[in-house]
Structures are given as structure tokens and as C-alpha cells.
Amino acid sequence: MSLSPVVPEKRPAEELNRAVILLGPPGAGKGTQAKKLAAKYAVPHLSTGDMLREHIAAGTELGAKAKPIMERGELVPDSLVLRIVADRIEKPDCSHGFVFDGFPRTVAQAHYLGELLKQHGFRRPIVIHLVVDTSLILRRITGRRMCKVGGEIYNIYERPPKVEGRCDNDGGELAQRPDDREEIVGPRLKAYEKQTEPLVAYYTRLGLLYDVDAAKSVEEVEQSVWKTLHLARGGH
Ligand code: ADP
Ligand code: AMP
Numbered sequence: 001m002s003l004s005p006v007v008p009e010k011r012p013a014e015e016l017n018r019a020v021i022l023l024g025p026p027g028a029g030k031g032t033q034a035k036k037l038a039a040k041y042a043v044p045h046l047s048t049g050d051m052l053r054e055h056i057a058a059g060t061e062l063g064a065k066a067k068p069i070m071e072r073g074e075l076v077p078d079s080l081v082l083r084i085v086a087d088r089i090e091k092p093d094c095s096h097g098f099v100f101d102g103f104p105r106t107v108a109q110a111h112y113l114g115e116l117l118k119q120h121g122f123r124r125p126i127v128i129h130l131v132v133d134t135s136l137i138l139r140r141i142t143g144r145r146m147c148k149v150g151g152e153i154y155n156i157y158e159r160p161p162k163v164e165g166r167c168d169n170d171g172g173e174l175a176q177r178p179d180d181r182e183e184i185v186g187p188r189l190k191a192y193e194k195q196t197e198p199l200v201a202y203y204t205r206l207g208l209l210y211d212v213d214a215a216k217s218v219e220e221v222e223q224s225v226w227k228t229l230h231l232a233r234g235g236h
Contacts, residue, residue, distance in 0.1 A: 007226045009040065013096035016041045018123050019113075020229065021100045023199060024130030025192045026185070027140035028214045032153050033130070033225050034101035044093050048103040050151065051084050052076060053177075071178055073187030075195055078108050086116060097122070105196045110203070126232045127203040128225055130214035134189065141185050145174040159218065 020037060022030040031047060038045035052070060055063030062084070066076045085103060088094070104110040117125060143157040145165075149172030154161050161167060165174050179188065203209035210232055212224045 007040075007223050011041055013041045013043050015233075016043060016097040018097045019100060019117055019125040020097070021104070021125050021127040021203075022130060023127055023196075023203070023209075024132065024214060025134070025137060025196075026188045027137040027144070028130040028132045029140070029218065029221055030101040030130060032218055033128075033221060034099045035151075035153070036222055037225060037229075038099040041097065041099075043096055044088075044091075044098045045101060046085070046088060046098050046103065047101040048081050048084065048105075049101075051088070052081075055084075071184070073179055073184040073191060075105055075191050078106055078112075081105075081109060082112050085113070089116065089120065100125075104199065107198055107202055110199055124206070124208055126229060127199075127209045128228060129200060129203075129209050129211045130221070131211050132214040136215055137189065138182065138185055141180050141188075142182050144180050145176055147172040148175050149173075 022034050022037075024030055031049075034045045034047065052063070052066045056067045056070075057063070062080055066080060069076050081103065089098065104113050113125075117123075139157055140155060143155040145154045145156060145161075146152070147154075147167035147170065149170045150167060152167050152169050152172075153159075154167075154174060161174060166172070167174060178184075200209065210228045212221060212228055214221050216224070
């Protein structure tokens with residue numbers, strides 16, 4: 001099947017110049033698409049999940065607070081997450097925009113982000129809602145493996161690496177996240193439905209939300225994300 005229009009490999013960051021938010025349940029493909037979009041514009045991919053896991057790996061106080069909560073599949077308190085995000089978007093590499101993955105996750109976070117973006121002189125964000133049926137999610141989450149070196153995302157059922165257990169890019173070891181075990185998927189989905197799904201209505205009301213069918217292949221979703229972004233930016 002031909003996929004047109006062609007998704008460009010690179011675009012200037014000045015063309016983006018805002019925050020893009022990827023919203024959707026765990027396993028929807030936010031990280032997979034955020035990495036592609038951020039690489040296209042050479043802007044930072046800001047995954048609060050990755051940032052929290054880095055805190056845990058580094059043994060910080062914040063990491064110690066977050067670890068048991070994440071392992072139970074619950075959301076970390078807003079105050080901890082907001083501190084990380086506020087510090088991160090101050091950095092010079094964020095001056096032309098960034099791609100959020102897994103943030104915001106509560107209405108309070110979305111509210112705070114709106115203020116933060118205003119303070120930093122950014123225009124309004126574009127929110128891409130990755131829509132996927134819960135029936136696909138279990139397979140995506142339990143099959144997920146991440147490279148310990150570069151963070152590349154695989155799926156042992158859908159997108160396996162060429163060599164089992166090794167990253168195609170850098171040969172790094174692939175690992176399963178502790179919260180990707182089947183018994184934690186239920187609590188994570190519940191947290192999504194209760195605390196994060198209200199953001200769909202929140203951003204719809206603000207006229208910032210665009211739905212993308214995330215049940216399709218990674219390449220097809222990438223193309224829809226690209227088309228949607230183009231449309232949301234006013235076709236230029
Ligand atoms: P999220 O960041 O939303 O939790 P990920 O991007 O980590 O989701 O993707 C979850 C899992 O699903 C990963 O194993 C990834 O390789 C796989 N995946 C992502 N997008 C697709 C897709 N469109 N089709 C099939 N598998 C996908
Ligand atoms: P993720 O990598 O996005 O799937 O996030 C993994 C876990 O990190 C979540 O289940 C939460 O416990 C925590 N987390 C990540 N981002 C946030 C956020 N924005 N707010 C609260 N908790 C978060």
C-alpha cells in the first residue's frame with residue numbers, strides 16, 4: 001500500500017515552535033511516535049516516565065518517592081512531576097518546542113502546563129490523542145521491551161528486534177519495565193480512565209485536541225500524526 005503524502009525525515013525546529021502533547025492510554029504508542037516526531041524537528045522528547053525512571057536509576061530522593069508508586073501502577077503526585085517538567089523546559093534545547101509523552105496526566109498538570117507555556121512565551125500546544133481500544137493494550141504493554149542504552153522501544157510480538165534481547169541500533173540489552181507485568185496493567189488503565197481521560201474533554205473544549213487512530217501500524221500512525229500536525233498548524 002502506498003503511503004502518501006510522504007512524511008518528511010527532517011523539518012526545521014522553528015517550524016514547530018510550540019509544545020506537542022501526545023495523549024493516550026498506556027501502550028497507545030506515545031513513546032514510539034514522540035521519538036519519531038522529536039527526531040524530525042530535532043527538539044527534545046520529554047517523557048515524564050523516562051525522567052522518573054532516570055531519577056530511580058540515579059538513586060535520587062525524588063526517585064525513591066516515585067518508585068513504589070510507579071510499581072503499583074499509580075500516578076506520582078503532581079508536585080513531583082511538575083517540578084521535573086518546570087526545570088526541564090527551562091533548558092536552552094527547549095527554546096523551539098518539545099514533544100511531551102505521558103505529560104500532562106491530570107487536569108491540574110494540564111492547567112499548570114498552560115501557565116508555564118504562557119510564561120515562557122510559547123503559543124498554545126497541539127494535543128494529539130492516540131485512540132486505541134483497550135483490547136490491543138495488554139499485548140502492547142506486556143510485549144514491550146526497552147533498550148537499556150538508548151531507550152529504543154520494541155515489542156516482542158509486533159516489533160521484535162533482529163537479534164532477540166538486543167537493540168538493533170546499539171546492541172544494548174533489552175529489558176522489560178517492572179510496571180509492564182500483566183498484573184499492573186489493570187491499575188494503570190484505571191489510573192488513566194480516572195485521572196487522565198478527563199483531559200480529552202479539557203483539551204477538546206480548548207479546541208486543541210486532534211484524534212488519531214493508533215490501532216494501525218507504527219508507520220501508518222506516524223503518517224496520521226504528521227498529517228494531523230500539518231492540519232493543526234494551519235496547513236503550513
Ligand atoms: P506508550 O508510550 O503510549 O506507553 P509505547 O510507544 O511504548 O506506548 O508502545 C507500547 C508498545 O506497543 C511497544 O512495545 C511498542 O513497540 C508497541 N507499539 C507502539 N505503536 C504500535 C503500533 N502502531 N502497532 C503495534 N505496536 C505498537
Ligand atoms: P510511562 O512511562 O509514561 O508509562 O509512565 C510510567 C509511570 O510513571 C506511570 O505509571 C506513573 O506512575 C509515572 N508517571 C509518568 N508520567 C507521569 C505524570 N505526568 N504524572 C504522574 N505520574 C507519572
